[in-house]
Each structure stands twice: as structure tokens, then as C-alpha cells.
Amino acid sequence: MSEVVSTRVSTYSRELRERFVTALRGVSEYQVIKFELCDESGTWHVGETVETPKITGDSHSQIMAELESDVIGLITGKEISEAIRSIEESNLTGSTKAAVDIALNSVIGKGVRQGFSIATDVTIPITSIENLPALVADRVAAGFTYFKVKANNEPTADLIAKLQLIEELTPSGSHIRIDANQAWDFGHTAEVLAAISDSGLVIDYLEQPTPARDFAALAKVKAISLIPIMADESCFTPADLTELIALNAMDLVNLKLLKAGGLTIAREMANTAAAAGIGVYIGSMMEGDQSLSAAASLASEVAPELVHDLDASWWAKESDLRYESGRLYL
Numbered sequence: 001m002s003e004v005v006s007t008r009v010s011t012y013s014r015e016l017r018e019r020f021v022t023a024l025r026g027v028s029e030y031q032v033i034k035f036e037l038c039d040e041s042g043t044w045h046v047g048e049t050v051e052t053p054k055i056t057g058d059s060h061s062q063i064m065a066e067l068e069s070d071v072i073g074l075i076t077g078k079e080i081s082e083a084i085r086s087i088e089e090s091n092l093t094g095s096t097k098a099a100v101d102i103a104l105n106s107v108i109g110k111g112v113r114q115g116f117s118i119a120t121d122v123t124i125p126i127t128s129i130e131n132l133p134a135l136v137a138d139r140v141a142a143g144f145t146y147f148k149v150k151a152n153n154e155p156t157a158d159l160i161a162k163l164q165l166i167e168e169l170t171p172s173g174s175h176i177r178i179d180a181n182q183a184w185d186f187g188h189t190a191e192v193l194a195a196i197s198d199s200g201l202v203i204d205y206l207e208q209p210t211p212a213r214d215f216a217a218l219a220k221v222k223a224i225s226l227i228p229i230m231a232d233e234s235c236f237t238p239a240d241l242t243e244l245i246a247l248n249a250m251d252l253v254n255l256k257l258l259k260a261g262g263l264t265i266a267r268e269m270a271n272t273a274a275a276a277g278i279g280v281y282i283g284s285m286m287e288g289d290q291s292l293s294a295a296a297s298l299a300s301e302v303a304p305e306l307v308h309d310l311d312a313s314w315w316a317k318e319s320d321l322r323y324e325s326g327r328l329y330l
């Protein structure tokens with residue numbers, strides 16, 4: 001049985017090829033926090049996290065403080081399964097838990113795997129309609145055929161015009177998903193759904209149209225929608241998942257390691273969701289290669305046939321990961 005012998009924390013910065021803009025935030029460069037732990041054989045295992053205060057509420061300084069102090073006492077000298085449990089049961093932020101849990105899963109062979117590929121969409125950020133042709137051309141040239149279009153609280157006619165243009169600009173057989181990142185209320189969502197229906201546009205799914213904690217609004221949307229509804233920011237914890245299932249508030253869920261607090265809980269949530277007939281997709285924040293690789297490994301474990309949301313490293317100016325024909329290769 002392996003034990004955690006020591007830990008270390010470092011950071012590196014990641015620059016994006018272009019600004020990533022959603023209804024919640026805009027980002028061009030960010031710090032990746034790298035957490036490593038050494039097992040008894042002297043092997044170092046890596047986990048990563050980032051701050052996403054607008055989404056998780058966890059700040060860089062808080063995560064660093066937790067990794068550099070609290071975590072050491074919780075896992076040092078402990079056997080791995082005990083360390084995993086003690087992180088899971090702690091009051092640490094989800095972003096901190098994720099970094100530690102990814103590294104701990106690596107020790108027991110349930111972390112990042114190599115030698116596989118997984119299909120992913122690519123994000124089209126919020127931008128003006130004039131900028132769309134160049135943005136879409138870049139993504140089509142890179143081989144993507146699934147496009148996640150970030151929406152804002154723009155007039156419905158403007159959104160429809162954008163979606164129609166994207167459909168024209170992408171190869172036939174391409175797929176469009178919409179992610180409103182909580183920007184709409186129920187009334188606006190109903191208006192958009194009706195307009196999509198009238199337009200004849202084919203949309204894979206609509207992700208998180210309404211505010212995160214308003215589960216009733218999401219359930220109302222699902223009740224009227226002909227398009228599958230996905231929960232993202234509404235679903236952080238196993239308790240959220242259980243409540244969303246009970247309310248019949250979603251068809252699909254976007255699980256992320258930084259929301260769930262790592263692989264252990266995300267894996268459990270994926271099983272719970274699948275057992276309830278919910279389609280499980282794995283996504284990520286704008287993260288580093290290591291935590292994205294952990295997310296991709298989970299995606300290929302729980303839903304290898306689906307097209308996930310794992311384009312974060314495509315956005316990075318520098319990455320060791322390879323994207324080809326809409327797939328991420330590890």
C-alpha cells in the first residue's frame with residue numbers, strides 16, 4: 001500500500017490564442033496551479049487546478065493557501081484511499097480538492113491514461129457577427145465539426161442570425177450546441193426555443209440557459225423544450241445532481257472536475273446520472289494540460305462514444321496535447 005510522502009505546489013501561466021468570452025467572463029491569460037505529491041516509491045503524481053471565481057467562487061490565493069497548508073496535514077503519511085476520503089470529506093474548495101484528487105487517483109492507476117483519443121466540440125466565444133467568418137474558418141480548418149456557440153443576452157433575432165451564419169459557414173453534417181451560461185430568464189429562453197423551432201435550425205442541445213441555482217426555471221425550460229437541455233453551472237455536487245434528477249430539470253449534464261472536486265466524485269456523479277437516464281458529458285474550464293487530460297480520461301471511461309467539451313488546450317498558445325479532426329489525442 002502506497003502512502004503520500006510529500007507534496008509541492010507551483011504555478012505557470014497559460015496564454016490563449018484569442019480571448020475566450022462567455023456571458024460570465026472574458027479571459028486571455030491565466031495561471032494554472034500545479035499540485036504534485038510523491039508516493040513511497042519516489043514517483044511524483046500531478047494534479048492541476050485554476051481559479052474561476054465567477055463560476056466556482058474559488059480564488060487563486062485561497063486555492064494556493066489551501067494547497068500549501070491544509071492539504072499537507074490531510075494527506076501526508078496516509079494510505080491513498082484514506083487520503084482520497086479525507087480530501088473528499090474536508091471543507092476545502094472544490095478547485096483545491098480537484099487538484100489533489102487528480103494526483104491521488106494517479107497513484108492508484110485511475111488518473112490520466114494514455115494511448116486513446118476522445119471527440120470534442122470547439123467553442124465559438126461571444127463575438128460580433130462580423131467576426132464570425134474568421135473565427136469559424138479557423139475552427140473548420142482545424143478539423144472540428146461540433147461547435148459550442150456561447151450566447152449572451154442579445155436580441156433573439158441576432159442570435160438566430162448568428163446561428164444561421166455558423167450553419168452556413170460549417171461543413172454539412174456539422175453540429176451546433178448553444179451555451180447561454182445562465183444569461184437568460186425563462187421568458188427569454190422560451191422565445192429563443194420558439195425562434196429556433198421556426199428557423200428550422202438543428203441544435204444538439206441548449207446548455208444552462210437560466211441562473212445556476214434556479215432549478216425550477218431549468219425544469220420549466222425542459223418541460224417546454226424540443227431540444228435536449230443540459231445543466232452545467234446548476235450541477236456542482238452529488239446533492240445538486242440528485243435534486244436536478246428529482247425535478248426532471250435536465251436531459252444532459254456537463255460534469256467538470258473543478259466543480260465536482262476531482263475524479264472520484266465526478267466518476268460517482270457520472271454513474272448516478274447515467275443510471276437515471278441522463279446523458280453524461282465531460283467538460284472543463286480553461287485549464288492546464290494535466291487536468292484536461294484527467295477530464296478526457298474520465299470522458300473516455302464513462303461515455304467514449306459522445307462528443308465532449310474538452311477544447312481548453314486547443315485554445316492555449318502552447319500545449320503538449322494534440323487535436324486532430326475534432327478529437328483530442330492522449
Ligand SMILES: [Mg+2]
Binds near residue numbers: 207233
Ligand atoms: Mg457550460
